[in-house]
Amino acid sequence: MIHNIHASQYIPPTLFHVVSATAAITHAAGAVSGTIALALGAANETSVVTIPIMIPSNARALQGAKLVSVELDFVNATAEFTSHTFVLNKVTRGANLSVAVVAPITKTDSVAATASHAVDEVKQVVTLTVPEWVDNDCYYLLEDTIVQGGGGGTCKFLGAVANFTLRL
Amino acid sequence: MIHNIHFAQYIPYTAMHFVTGTWTDTAGDVAGTIAKHKAANTETAVVTVPIMIPSNSIALQGSKLASIELDYECEVAAATSVTAVLHKIVRGVDGAVAVASHPTITQDLVAAVAAAAHEEHKIVVTLTTPVWIDNDEYYLCEFSFVCGAAVTVDVFGAVANFTARM
Numbered sequence: 001m002i003h004n005i006h007a008s009q010y011i012p013p014t015l016f017h018v019v020s021a022t023a024a025i026t027h028a029a030g031a032v033s034g035t036i037a038l039a040l041g042a043a044n045e046t047s048v049v050t051i052p053i054m055i056p057s058n059a060r061a062l063q064g065a066k067l068v069s070v071e072l073d074f075v076n077a078t079a080e081f082t083s084h085t086f087v088l089n090k091v092t093r094g095a096n097l098s099v100a101v102v103a104p105i106t107k108t109d110s111v112a113a114t115a116s117h118a119v120d121e122v123k124q125v126v127t128l129t130v131p132e133w134v135d136n137d138c139y140y141l142l143e144d145t146i147v148q149g150g151g152g153g154t155c156k157f158l159g160a161v162a163n164f165t166l167r168l
Numbered sequence: 169m170i171h172n173i174h175f176a177q178y179i180p181y182t183a184m185h186f187v188t189g190t191w192t193d194t195a196g197d198v199a200g201t202i203a204k205h206k207a208a209n210t211e212t213a214v215v216t217v218p219i220m221i222p223s224n225s226i227a228l229q230g231s232k233l234a235s236i237e238l239d240y241e242c243e244v245a246a247a248t249s250v251t252a253v254l255h256k257i258v259r260g261v262d263g264a265v266a267v268a269s270h271p272t273i274t275q276d277l278v279a280a281v282a283a284a285a286h287e288e289h290k291i292v293v294t295l296t297t298p299v300w301i302d303n304d305e306y307y308l309c310e311f312s313f314v315c316g317a318a319v320t321v322d323v324f325g326a327v328a329n330f331t332a333r334m
Contacts, residue, residue, distance in 0.1 A: 001170070002170055002334075014182075015180060015182045015183055016182065017180070017182050017193055017202040018193065019193055019194060019195055048195070050202050052178070052180030052182060052202070052325070053178075054177070054178060054179070054180065054183075054220070055178075056175055056176065056177055056332075057175075057176040057177070057178060057327075058172070058174045058175055058176060059174035059176065059329075060172075060174045063172060063174060064174075064175060064176075087200070089200040089201075091198075091200065091201055093239055093290065093324075093325075093327075094239070094288055094290065095290060096277065096282075096287075096288070096289055096290040096291070097287050097288055097289070098288055099197065099198050099288055100196070100198050100201055100239070100324070101198070102198055102199060102200035102201060104200070136174070136176035136327060136329065139178035139180075139325065139327075141200065141201070141202065143200065168170050168172045168175070168332055168334075
């Protein structure tokens with residue numbers, strides 16, 4: 001049996017989901033040459049960025065991947081936002097003819113709320129209080145709700161990394 | 169050697185390819201979920217799911233693809249049909265085109281009946297003969313949504329089920 005507690009998966013920004021009423025959402029070069037980013041333009045509104053956690057799952061209990069934490073790299077620029085708020089949701093897929101069920105997962109954020117919206121490079125590590133084995137009927141979405149405010153702040157998302165135990 | 173027949177991989181819709189129709193990123197009907205929404209129009213929209221699982225250059229190692237599941241909803245009205253086709257794409261060498269073939273599959277929901285109903289759906293596409301994936305090939309699962317004037321569609325995500333061997 002393989003049991004590796006140090007497995008990780010890079011999740012590129014091209015897989016991120018953004019819903020915003022008016023802010024421009026574009027693929028852009030990152031500030032560091034050679035990097036890529038998903039850019040959120042300035043707008044005085046609330047935008048939601050969702051990161052799908054693409055790691056293996058398994059139909060058997062205690063096999064596959066045990067999700068431990070998710071790291072999100074982003075850059076706030078131009079002006080301070082009002083807030084970034086992070087929620088990690090577990091989505092249990094519905095059977096045919098049934099809706100999915102969503103449950104927020106208890107976690108901690110490495111970067112305090114006040115620091116996460118400052119103009120700076122941010123590496124937010126969201127750590128599950130109780131790491132979870134991922135069943136094949138479930139997946140996880142990390143949601144970042146950004147209250148952009150009227151200051152003209154912009155944001156570039158560089159990518160995410162999911163950290164997990166791999167057992168097979 | 170590891171041989172685990174219960175592996176699965178979630179594929180978010182943000183990795184999928186949407187052709188024909190007006191598609192937009194939206195929040196899902198269930199708070200906290202994400203969806204790609206197709207606006208109502210009479211047309212056939214094609215959604216292609218890239219099967220993103222490991223492959224291997226050695227025969228009988230890596231991943232053996234068994235089935236693909238797609239979660240979606242036909243809203244407002246029933247669609248005319250929802251039909252799956254699986255494409256095996258053998259990548260071309262430099263200067264050569266790729267070659268597509270179509271492994272035999274079955275879908276558990278009948279295309280013009282259960283799969284098209286005005287409902288939430290979890291459709292399962294099963295390979296008649298599961299396949300080990302070579303590193304020079306990949307698989308695309310294509311779903312054709314034949315839509316009448318009223319129906320709208322939400323696509324939520326997919327899951328590929330496979331055996332992992334290494």
